[in-house]
Structures are given as structure tokens and as C-alpha cells.
Amino acid sequence: MVAATENNVASKSWWVRHARPLKTIFRILLGAAWLVDGVLKFTSGYVSNFLSDVQASQSTAPGWLSGWYSFWATQATSNSTLIVYTVGTLEVALGLALVFGLMRKIAYSGGVILSLLIWAVPEGFGGSYASGSGTTDIGTGVIYAIAFFGLILVNATYGPSRLSLDYYIERHFPRWAWIAEFGQPAPAPGRGATPPPVVQAPSS
Numbered sequence: 001m002v003a004a005t006e007n008n009v010a011s012k013s014w015w016v017r018h019a020r021p022l023k024t025i026f027r028i029l030l031g032a033a034w035l036v037d038g039v040l041k042f043t044s045g046y047v048s049n050f051l052s053d054v055q056a057s058q059s060t061a062p063g064w065l066s067g068w069y070s071f072w073a074t075q076a077t078s079n080s081t082l083i084v085y086t087v088g089t090l091e092v093a094l095g096l097a098l099v100f101g102l103m104r105k106i107a108y109s110g111g112v113i114l115s116l117l118i119w120a121v122p123e124g125f126g127g128s129y130a131s132g133s134g135t136t137d138i139g140t141g142v143i144y145a146i147a148f149f150g151l152i153l154v155n156a157t158y159g160p161s162r163l164s165l166d167y168y169i170e171r172h173f174p175r176w177a178w179i180a181e182f183g184q185p186a187p188a189p190g191r192g193a194t195p196p197p198v199v200q201a202p203s204s
Contacts, residue, residue, distance in 0.1 A: 023154045024101075024163045030147055031098025034091050034111075041088025050084050050122065051076040057124025072121050090114055101164020103179050108152045115144035152182055160186040 015022070040046065054076045058069035075083060094114065097107035119125060119141025126139035159181065160167045166180035177185030 020158065020161075021163075023158065024161055026154075027101065027104075027151060027161070028099050030144075030151070031095045031100075033095070034098060035095030038088045038091030038093075038095055041084055041091065047081050047084045050080045053122040057122065057127065060124060060127045068120075069124075087114075087118070101161055101166050104151075104155060104161075104164065104166055105178075105180050105182055108148050108155065108182075111148040111151075112145050115141045115148060117141075119145070156182040159183040 051073070054069065054072050058066070058073055061069050090110075091114070094107055094111055097103055098111075119139045123139035123141050126137060126142070155161075160170060160177075160183070166176065167186045169176045170180060170186035171189050174185045174188070
């Protein structure tokens with residue numbers, strides 16, 4: 001039985017055999033990208049460019065989106081610093097949560113919302129729908145959102161990540177799983193995964 005199990009594992013591809021560490025690496029790399037994005041909000045002088053980005057999105061947007069961009073153009077005119085620094089703070093917090101694996105359920109869900117908000121305002125939904133825009137780029141925000149949906153799927157499939165703060169917190173405080181997991185919480189200290197129920201054959 002042991003030999004058969006070992007042969008089954010050995011027959012799997014390299015990607016399957018290393019799926020668990022690879023998913024953690026993916027999470028950390030995505031977190032590092034968000035950290036860089038967040039830090040650049042404070043250091044690159046983007047505050048002075050935020051209004052022009054919104055106005056550029058407004059100029060290429062279809063008429064039915066004019067109210068949306070008029071609202072954001074007004075906000076960017078009077079509150080550029082507040083908006084950019086708030087987004088930067090959220091990006092730094094999101095990046096740290098991903099790198100350290102903390103409150104991942106909230107981080108992944110918040111990442112989807114923040115990514116779509118960035119895509120919808122300064123990126124103008126990519127702007128590739130506008131006639132004569134000369135661009136085929138749909139924007140990075142929607143790609144980030146898809147990446148977060150992927151992390152949600154991975155978490156729901158594999159459960160707790162051993163290389164995360166959530167895993168160790170859940171082992172002592174199982175209720176932490178409500179804000180950390182889309183699947184099952186981490187096992188308690190000294191215990192393995194819950195064994196599957198034993199199904200007995202009906203007596204004849």
C-alpha cells in the first residue's frame with residue numbers, strides 16, 4: 001500500500017507535487033507587487049497626476065458613464081491627496097496581509113474590490129472600448145481582480161496555508177477562520193486533519 005502511494009505521488013507532474021509551496025509563492029509575489037504599488041503612491045508624486053488620469057478616462061468614456069467620471073473628476077480636483085494616500089495605505093496593508101498570510105479571506109475579497117475600483121476610475125476600464133483610442137490594453141486592475149479570484153479558489157480548494165500567520169492563529173483560536181479561510185480552519189495543535197467518516201456496509 002505504501003509503495004503504491006509513493007508511486008502515485010511520483011507519477012504526478014512537478015507542478016502537482018509542488019502545488020502547496022507554489023500557491024504560497026504566488027500569494028507572496030502578488031503581495032510584494034501591491035506593496036510596491038502602495039509605496040509608490042507616496043513617493044512617485046502621483047498625487048499631481050491623479051486628476052489628469054481621471055480626466056483622460058472621462059474623455060474616452062461613453063456618454064452613459066459621464067456621471068460616474070464627473071463625480072470622480074470633482075473629487076480629484078478637491079481631494080486628490082486624500083484619495084491617493086488612502087488608496088496607497090490600503091495597498092500597503094493589502095500587500096502586507098498577502099505576504100504574511102494574515103486575514104486572507106478579508107484580504108482576497110478586499111483585493112477584488114480595490115482592484116476593480118482602480119480599474120474603474122484612474123484606468124477608465126482600460127479605455128480600449130473607445131473608438132480610435134489606439135489601445136488594446138484592458139487595464140491592470142481587472143487582471144489583479146482575476147488573480148484575487150484565483151487565490152479565493154485556491155484557498156477554498158486547499159484550505160489553510162501552513163506558511164501564513166492565519167494558520168498558527170487558527171490552531172489556537174479556531175474562530176479566526178471566519179476572517180481567514182474560505183475552506184476549513186487549521187487543525188488544533190497536536191491534531192491532524194479530521195479523518196473521513198467510516199461508512200459501514202449494511203448487515204445482511
